[in-house]
Amino acid sequence: MKKPSRLVEFFYGLFGRSYAYESADEVREVIAKNSYDALLPRIGTHAKGAAQIADSLGFQPGLVDLHGELHDTWHYLTALRGRAHDLGCDQLVLTLGLAAEDVQKALAAVALAAEETVPVPELPASR
Structure with missing residues:
Protein backbone atom coordinates (compact mmCIF):
# COMPACT_ATOMS: atom_id res chain seq x y z
CA MET A 1 0.00 0.00 0.00
CA LYS A 2 1.28 3.41 -0.92
CA LYS A 3 1.06 5.35 2.33
CA PRO A 4 1.45 9.13 2.18
CA SER A 5 4.40 10.61 4.03
CA ARG A 6 3.83 12.88 7.00
CA LEU A 7 4.95 15.80 4.83
CA VAL A 8 2.29 15.01 2.21
CA GLU A 9 -0.36 14.66 4.93
CA PHE A 10 0.76 17.98 6.44
CA PHE A 11 0.69 19.72 3.05
CA TYR A 12 -2.81 18.43 2.28
CA GLY A 13 -3.92 19.48 5.76
CA LEU A 14 -2.84 23.06 5.14
CA PHE A 15 -5.45 23.25 2.40
CA GLY A 16 -8.17 21.42 4.30
CA ARG A 17 -7.68 18.26 2.30
CA SER A 18 -6.55 14.75 3.03
CA TYR A 19 -4.88 12.01 1.04
CA ALA A 20 -7.17 9.81 -1.08
CA TYR A 21 -6.18 6.24 -1.87
CA GLU A 22 -6.23 5.16 -5.50
CA SER A 23 -7.62 1.62 -5.24
CA ALA A 24 -10.34 -0.18 -3.33
CA ASP A 25 -7.67 -2.59 -2.04
CA GLU A 26 -5.74 0.32 -0.51
CA VAL A 27 -8.93 1.64 1.12
CA ARG A 28 -9.75 -1.80 2.54
CA GLU A 29 -6.19 -2.18 3.80
CA VAL A 30 -6.08 1.20 5.56
CA ILE A 31 -9.52 0.63 7.13
CA ALA A 32 -8.46 -2.82 8.37
CA LYS A 33 -5.18 -1.46 9.73
CA ASN A 34 -6.87 1.44 11.51
CA SER A 35 -9.45 -0.91 13.01
CA TYR A 36 -6.81 -3.41 14.13
CA ASP A 37 -4.53 -0.73 15.60
CA ALA A 38 -7.40 0.70 17.65
CA LEU A 39 -8.87 -2.65 18.69
CA LEU A 40 -6.97 -3.47 21.89
CA PRO A 41 -6.88 0.07 23.30
CA ARG A 42 -10.62 0.49 22.70
CA ILE A 43 -11.50 -2.88 24.17
CA GLY A 44 -9.53 -2.03 27.30
CA THR A 45 -10.95 1.47 27.61
CA HIS A 46 -14.56 0.37 27.17
CA ALA A 47 -14.21 -2.71 29.39
CA LYS A 48 -12.71 -0.56 32.16
CA GLY A 49 -15.51 1.99 31.85
CA ALA A 50 -18.22 -0.68 31.79
CA ALA A 51 -16.75 -2.31 34.91
CA GLN A 52 -17.45 0.92 36.83
CA ILE A 53 -21.21 0.71 36.21
CA ALA A 54 -22.97 -0.21 39.44
Missing part, protein backbone atom coordinates in the same frame (compact mmCIF):
# COMPACT_ATOMS: atom_id res chain seq x y z
CA ASP A 55 -26.65 -0.10 38.47
CA SER A 56 -28.95 0.45 35.51
CA LEU A 57 -28.74 4.25 35.79
CA GLY A 58 -24.98 3.97 35.35
CA PHE A 59 -25.50 2.98 31.72
CA GLN A 60 -27.49 6.10 30.94
CA PRO A 61 -24.80 8.81 30.48
CA GLY A 62 -22.80 6.69 28.06
CA LEU A 63 -25.88 5.66 26.10
CA VAL A 64 -27.07 9.27 25.83
CA ASP A 65 -23.60 10.31 24.63
CA LEU A 66 -23.51 7.42 22.17
CA HIS A 67 -26.92 8.43 20.83
CA GLY A 68 -25.58 11.93 20.18
CA GLU A 69 -22.54 10.54 18.35
CA LEU A 70 -24.72 8.26 16.24
CA HIS A 71 -27.03 11.16 15.45
CA ASP A 72 -24.04 13.18 14.25
CA THR A 73 -22.92 10.19 12.17
CA TRP A 74 -26.38 9.98 10.59
CA HIS A 75 -26.24 13.68 9.64
CA TYR A 76 -22.75 13.22 8.18
CA LEU A 77 -23.82 10.22 6.09
CA THR A 78 -26.89 12.12 4.90
CA ALA A 79 -24.77 15.10 3.86
CA LEU A 80 -22.33 12.81 2.04
CA ARG A 81 -25.25 11.07 0.32
CA GLY A 82 -26.61 14.41 -0.86
CA ARG A 83 -23.25 15.42 -2.27
CA ALA A 84 -22.80 12.04 -3.96
CA HIS A 85 -26.21 12.59 -5.57
CA ASP A 86 -25.15 16.05 -6.77
CA LEU A 87 -22.02 14.53 -8.33
CA GLY A 88 -23.91 11.69 -10.00
CA CYS A 89 -22.25 8.91 -7.98
CA ASP A 90 -25.32 6.65 -8.05
CA GLN A 91 -23.83 3.54 -6.41
CA LEU A 92 -22.31 5.67 -3.65
CA VAL A 93 -25.72 7.30 -3.08
CA LEU A 94 -27.25 3.84 -2.55
CA THR A 95 -24.47 2.62 -0.26
CA LEU A 96 -24.49 5.78 1.86
CA GLY A 97 -28.28 5.55 2.07
CA LEU A 98 -28.01 1.99 3.40
CA ALA A 99 -25.39 3.08 5.92
CA ALA A 100 -27.64 5.95 7.08
CA GLU A 101 -30.56 3.51 7.47
CA ASP A 102 -28.40 1.19 9.58
CA VAL A 103 -27.37 4.12 11.78
CA GLN A 104 -31.06 5.02 12.20
CA LYS A 105 -31.70 1.48 13.45
CA ALA A 106 -28.79 1.80 15.88
CA LEU A 107 -30.16 5.19 17.01
CA ALA A 108 -33.53 3.64 17.82
CA ALA A 109 -31.96 0.71 19.68
CA VAL A 110 -29.63 2.94 21.72
CA ALA A 111 -32.51 5.31 22.56
CA LEU A 112 -34.58 2.35 23.76
CA ALA A 113 -31.65 1.02 25.80
CA ALA A 114 -31.20 4.46 27.41
CA GLU A 115 -34.89 4.53 28.35
CA GLU A 116 -34.60 1.04 29.83
CA THR A 117 -31.94 2.26 32.27
CA VAL A 118 -34.65 3.99 34.31
CA PRO A 119 -35.77 1.58 37.02
CA VAL A 120 -39.43 0.64 36.92
CA PRO A 121 -41.07 1.32 40.28
CA GLU A 122 -42.37 -1.78 41.97
CA LEU A 123 -46.13 -1.99 42.17
CA PRO A 124 -47.62 -2.83 45.53
CA ALA A 125 -48.91 -6.38 45.79
CA SER A 126 -52.65 -6.60 45.23
CA ARG A 127 -54.81 -7.87 48.05
Whole structure:
Protein backbone atom coordinates (compact mmCIF):
# COMPACT_ATOMS: atom_id res chain seq x y z
CA MET A 1 0.00 0.00 0.00
CA LYS A 2 1.28 3.41 -0.92
CA LYS A 3 1.06 5.35 2.33
CA PRO A 4 1.45 9.13 2.18
CA SER A 5 4.40 10.61 4.03
CA ARG A 6 3.83 12.88 7.00
CA LEU A 7 4.95 15.80 4.83
CA VAL A 8 2.29 15.01 2.21
CA GLU A 9 -0.36 14.66 4.93
CA PHE A 10 0.76 17.98 6.44
CA PHE A 11 0.69 19.72 3.05
CA TYR A 12 -2.81 18.43 2.28
CA GLY A 13 -3.92 19.48 5.76
CA LEU A 14 -2.84 23.06 5.14
CA PHE A 15 -5.45 23.25 2.40
CA GLY A 16 -8.17 21.42 4.30
CA ARG A 17 -7.68 18.26 2.30
CA SER A 18 -6.55 14.75 3.03
CA TYR A 19 -4.88 12.01 1.04
CA ALA A 20 -7.17 9.81 -1.08
CA TYR A 21 -6.18 6.24 -1.87
CA GLU A 22 -6.23 5.16 -5.50
CA SER A 23 -7.62 1.62 -5.24
CA ALA A 24 -10.34 -0.18 -3.33
CA ASP A 25 -7.67 -2.59 -2.04
CA GLU A 26 -5.74 0.32 -0.51
CA VAL A 27 -8.93 1.64 1.12
CA ARG A 28 -9.75 -1.80 2.54
CA GLU A 29 -6.19 -2.18 3.80
CA VAL A 30 -6.08 1.20 5.56
CA ILE A 31 -9.52 0.63 7.13
CA ALA A 32 -8.46 -2.82 8.37
CA LYS A 33 -5.18 -1.46 9.73
CA ASN A 34 -6.87 1.44 11.51
CA SER A 35 -9.45 -0.91 13.01
CA TYR A 36 -6.81 -3.41 14.13
CA ASP A 37 -4.53 -0.73 15.60
CA ALA A 38 -7.40 0.70 17.65
CA LEU A 39 -8.87 -2.65 18.69
CA LEU A 40 -6.97 -3.47 21.89
CA PRO A 41 -6.88 0.07 23.30
CA ARG A 42 -10.62 0.49 22.70
CA ILE A 43 -11.50 -2.88 24.17
CA GLY A 44 -9.53 -2.03 27.30
CA THR A 45 -10.95 1.47 27.61
CA HIS A 46 -14.56 0.37 27.17
CA ALA A 47 -14.21 -2.71 29.39
CA LYS A 48 -12.71 -0.56 32.16
CA GLY A 49 -15.51 1.99 31.85
CA ALA A 50 -18.22 -0.68 31.79
CA ALA A 51 -16.75 -2.31 34.91
CA GLN A 52 -17.45 0.92 36.83
CA ILE A 53 -21.21 0.71 36.21
CA ALA A 54 -22.97 -0.21 39.44
CA ASP A 55 -26.65 -0.10 38.47
CA SER A 56 -28.95 0.45 35.51
CA LEU A 57 -28.74 4.25 35.79
CA GLY A 58 -24.98 3.97 35.35
CA PHE A 59 -25.50 2.98 31.72
CA GLN A 60 -27.49 6.10 30.94
CA PRO A 61 -24.80 8.81 30.48
CA GLY A 62 -22.80 6.69 28.06
CA LEU A 63 -25.88 5.66 26.10
CA VAL A 64 -27.07 9.27 25.83
CA ASP A 65 -23.60 10.31 24.63
CA LEU A 66 -23.51 7.42 22.17
CA HIS A 67 -26.92 8.43 20.83
CA GLY A 68 -25.58 11.93 20.18
CA GLU A 69 -22.54 10.54 18.35
CA LEU A 70 -24.72 8.26 16.24
CA HIS A 71 -27.03 11.16 15.45
CA ASP A 72 -24.04 13.18 14.25
CA THR A 73 -22.92 10.19 12.17
CA TRP A 74 -26.38 9.98 10.59
CA HIS A 75 -26.24 13.68 9.64
CA TYR A 76 -22.75 13.22 8.18
CA LEU A 77 -23.82 10.22 6.09
CA THR A 78 -26.89 12.12 4.90
CA ALA A 79 -24.77 15.10 3.86
CA LEU A 80 -22.33 12.81 2.04
CA ARG A 81 -25.25 11.07 0.32
CA GLY A 82 -26.61 14.41 -0.86
CA ARG A 83 -23.25 15.42 -2.27
CA ALA A 84 -22.80 12.04 -3.96
CA HIS A 85 -26.21 12.59 -5.57
CA ASP A 86 -25.15 16.05 -6.77
CA LEU A 87 -22.02 14.53 -8.33
CA GLY A 88 -23.91 11.69 -10.00
CA CYS A 89 -22.25 8.91 -7.98
CA ASP A 90 -25.32 6.65 -8.05
CA GLN A 91 -23.83 3.54 -6.41
CA LEU A 92 -22.31 5.67 -3.65
CA VAL A 93 -25.72 7.30 -3.08
CA LEU A 94 -27.25 3.84 -2.55
CA THR A 95 -24.47 2.62 -0.26
CA LEU A 96 -24.49 5.78 1.86
CA GLY A 97 -28.28 5.55 2.07
CA LEU A 98 -28.01 1.99 3.40
CA ALA A 99 -25.39 3.08 5.92
CA ALA A 100 -27.64 5.95 7.08
CA GLU A 101 -30.56 3.51 7.47
CA ASP A 102 -28.40 1.19 9.58
CA VAL A 103 -27.37 4.12 11.78
CA GLN A 104 -31.06 5.02 12.20
CA LYS A 105 -31.70 1.48 13.45
CA ALA A 106 -28.79 1.80 15.88
CA LEU A 107 -30.16 5.19 17.01
CA ALA A 108 -33.53 3.64 17.82
CA ALA A 109 -31.96 0.71 19.68
CA VAL A 110 -29.63 2.94 21.72
CA ALA A 111 -32.51 5.31 22.56
CA LEU A 112 -34.58 2.35 23.76
CA ALA A 113 -31.65 1.02 25.80
CA ALA A 114 -31.20 4.46 27.41
CA GLU A 115 -34.89 4.53 28.35
CA GLU A 116 -34.60 1.04 29.83
CA THR A 117 -31.94 2.26 32.27
CA VAL A 118 -34.65 3.99 34.31
CA PRO A 119 -35.77 1.58 37.02
CA VAL A 120 -39.43 0.64 36.92
CA PRO A 121 -41.07 1.32 40.28
CA GLU A 122 -42.37 -1.78 41.97
CA LEU A 123 -46.13 -1.99 42.17
CA PRO A 124 -47.62 -2.83 45.53
CA ALA A 125 -48.91 -6.38 45.79
CA SER A 126 -52.65 -6.60 45.23
CA ARG A 127 -54.81 -7.87 48.05
